[in-house]
Amino acid sequence: LKNIVFTNQVATDLEIFIQTKQYSKVAVLTDENTYLYCYPRLLSFLSYPYSIQIQSGEAHKNLQTCEVIWRKMTDFQMDRKSLLINLGGGVIGDMGGFCAATYKRGIDFVQIPTTLLSMVDASVGGKLGIDFQGLKNHIGVFQEPALVLIDTHFLATLAPEELRSGFAEVIKHCLIADEQKWHQLLKNPTLKADLDLVKHSVAIKSKIVEEDPLEKGLRKVLNFGHTIGHAIESLYLPTSSKLLHGEAIAIGMICESFISLKRNLISQEDLDEITAFVKKIYPDLPIFEKDFESIIQLTLQDKKNEHQQIQCTLLARIGKAIFNQTISPAEIHESLYFYIQHGEDAT
Ligand SMILES: NC(=O)c1ccc[n+]([C@@H]2O[C@H](COP(=O)([O-])OP(=O)(O)OC[C@H]3O[C@@H](n4cnc5c(N)ncnc54)[C@H](O)[C@@H]3O)[C@@H](O)[C@H]2O)c1
Ligand SMILES: [Zn+2]
Numbered sequence: 547l548k549n550i551v552f553t554n555q556v557a558t559d560l561e562i563f564i565q566t567k568q569y570s571k572v573a574v575l576t577d578e579n580t581y582l583y584c585y586p587r588l589l590s591f592l593s594y595p596y597s598i599q600i601q602s603g604e605a606h607k608n609l610q611t612c613e614v615i616w617r618k619m620t621d622f623q624m625d626r627k628s629l630l631i632n633l634g635g636g637v638i639g640d641m642g643g644f645c646a647a648t649y650k651r652g653i654d655f656v657q658i659p660t661t662l663l664s665m666v667d668a669s670v671g672g673k674l675g676i677d678f679q680g681l682k683n684h685i686g687v688f689q690e691p692a693l694v695l696i697d698t699h700f701l702a703t704l705a706p707e708e709l710r711s712g713f714a715e716v717i718k719h720c721l722i723a724d725e726q727k728w729h730q731l732l733k734n735p736t737l738k739a740d741l742d743l744v745k746h747s748v749a750i751k752s753k754i755v756e757e758d759p760l761e762k763g764l765r766k767v768l769n770f771g772h773t774i775g776h777a778i779e780s781l782y783l784p785t786s787s788k789l790l791h792g793e794a795i796a797i798g799m800i801c802e803s804f805i806s807l808k809r810n811l812i813s814q815e816d817l818d819e820i821t822a823f824v825k826k827i828y829p830d831l832p833i834f835e836k837d838f839e840s841i842i843q844l845t846l847q848d849k850k851n852e853h854q855q856i857q858c859t860l861l862a863r864i865g866k867a868i869f870n871q872t873i874s875p876a877e878i879h880e881s882l883y884f885y886i887q888h889g890e891d892a893t
Contacts (some may be wrong), residue, residue, distance in 0.1 A: 577602035636668030637660035643674035659683030662712025666747035725865030766869035771799035777844035801881035
């Protein structure tokens with residue numbers, strides 16, 4: 547995508563962009579963490595931006611927070627030639643983008659992702675939105691930002707578990723689209739978030755999104771790991787063993803790889819390699835047999851299902867995914883059992 551720029555001098559690039567476009571007003575949206583850790587990097591260059599700060603966390607990705615943002619934009623008298631800069635992770639990007647895309651029927655916005663997940667996934671592809679009545683990303687629009695500025699220096703202050711969570715999407719991109727890169731990762735099974743790997747992930751997602759921006763077909767390959775992963779994420783969300791998104795997707799990728807093996811799509815060796823690698827990075831993610839039924843029930847409610855059938859993306863082979871594969875509750879059960887069993891002999 548043409549609007550994505552990698553930089554190590556984010557403030558300078560932003561300043562040049564703003565001057566070129568001659569925006570009438572500029573506001574920066576942050577949460578308390580990105581205000582503290584990331585905002586200072588912009589402030590040295592930006593001349594008097596308006597600041598909008600909200601509370602961090604998925605729990606605030608809702609309509610009430612949008613009202614706060616729209617009200618601030620109105621108070622600042624931002625007109626249609628104004629710019630909103632979303633400085634933060636996927637929550638800030640999705641919600642700030644949604645607020646900008648709907649304010650006065652749409653003003654420009656810039657995404658400056660500050661988490662690994664938002665760099666390699668959320669800031670790419672124009673999906674914006676908020677949660678509604680407990681349903682994730684239930685209200686939203688597609689709208690491309692005027693610019694995405696990716697500066698991996700921001701990752702320095704990110705909590706290790708947040709970095710690890712974002713890494714699941716990096717692994718996913720290799721598995722669905724780049725066999726060679728996957729084998730490179732396998733040689734050295736550690737958590738890496740270097741610039742090369744971020745660029746690689748962004749290139750893969752951009753290419754897929756360019757071919758199918760509105761997710762009519764091909765874009766669904768990006769849902770690998772997410773049918774079972776989302777169900778696990780939703781189940782454990784209200785509990786103390788709360789899993790981060792990427793952690794749930796890591797489990798989902800093992801389960802959906804297992805189903806791919808059962809369909810004779812990938813080999814036993816492929817499955818063993820995927821399982822060993824993912825378990826090495828995420829050794830400590832428990833799910834419980836007593837929860838299997840609830841997980842299966844949740845997959846039945848997935849947004850992507852059609853005609854009451856569970857639609858899943860599977861691996862056709864390493865480096866290639868196939869979407870719209872109908873999977874059965876029995877297969878999901880078996881795959882969850884595989885995940886648990888493997889956990890026992892790995893530890
Ligand atoms: N639009 C899409 O295509 C897309 C894709 C994937 C995920 N998402 C969305 O992204 C959201 C998750 O994004 P996320 O994982 O970035 O979570 P997040 O935005 O909640 O950020 C995680 C935590 O890290 C903090 N933080 C952010 N940057 C920091 C930094 N540089 N240093 C220190 N702390 C920092 C935040 O304050 C927050 O507490 C979800 O709402 C999900 O739905 C959207
Ligand atoms: Zn994801």
